[in-house]
Amino acid sequence: MNIWLYILVSAAVSYLIRVTPLALIRREIRSRTLRSFLYYVPYVTLAVMTFPAIVDATQSPLAGLLALIAGCLLSWFGGSLFQVAIACCLVVLAAEWFLI
């Protein structure tokens, strides 16, 4: 499959998702179920994509697991997006220094 086709399709879908409500909907969505569904989707989909993928991404699965735990703890206690992302990287770097 040509990679440019992947880019074209993903760009078109990404833009349509964002522009459709802004251009067309000027009133709030009334359906409570639809609102609730849209409210839960980001958390569920990001969680599904994070685990177990984070464990499979590193050379040592244990390092990935430690990064997951460290990231969750730091974020729980107020770490910013940037801090959490960097902390996960540092944990893997440190863990694999000893494990590999």
Added chain:
Amino acid sequence: MTTLNDNRACFRAGLRDGIPIALGYFAVAFTLGIAARNAGFTALQAFVESLTNNASAGEYAVFSLAAAGAGLWEVAVMTLVANARYLLMSCSLSQKLSPDTPLGHRMLIAFDVTDEIFGISIAVPGRLNPWYTYGAMAVAIPGWSVGTCLGVVMGNVLPLRLVSALSVGLYGMFIAIIVPPSRRSKIVGGLVLLSFALSYAAARWEALAGLSSGVKTILLTVVISLAAALLFPVKDTETEEAAS
């Protein structure tokens, strides 16, 4: 009434608020570039993908699917699912704009509705002047797309140890998005844990080995979110909090 001076002041304010966002984007986009490189994207292709998509999870899903040689419909559906939250954010933003905001402005803002740009745009007191969002976009978009591009280029020369470490940066960002709401809401927290468990089961269960990881993500997301919406419908104030 907005004057030209108002627009200039708003643009500068957006530029100022966009700088920390751009720096964060740069680091995360770099790790995304490593995923792009692994999926066979050139630096130019990764640059264009980031320039036109502006979505971490969505782009990551595209790179994973491309690496697996998935079909275009799979890419379309997965992009839709991974970016579904932007639909909700755009709905909120449409309420934040003055109703007489011209279509052209609406179409430009739509280009970069991300967690962070949306967050600062919705936090502006009163109605949103589109020029504020443009100011933030002016630094955030280059940070994101150039970061991805450099991830592809530099990922090649970095030692394996460093690539392994940087590859979890993206998951760290996902964690930073899902954990704070989990702390505020037991339902969201429970759903995140349930999603971890079911995702692990789906990844390891032999019977599902025939399905691509993208299809598994779509199925799990729709089933879990729909069940949650039916069992725990949210109050209007909660969706507004999530949006702010």
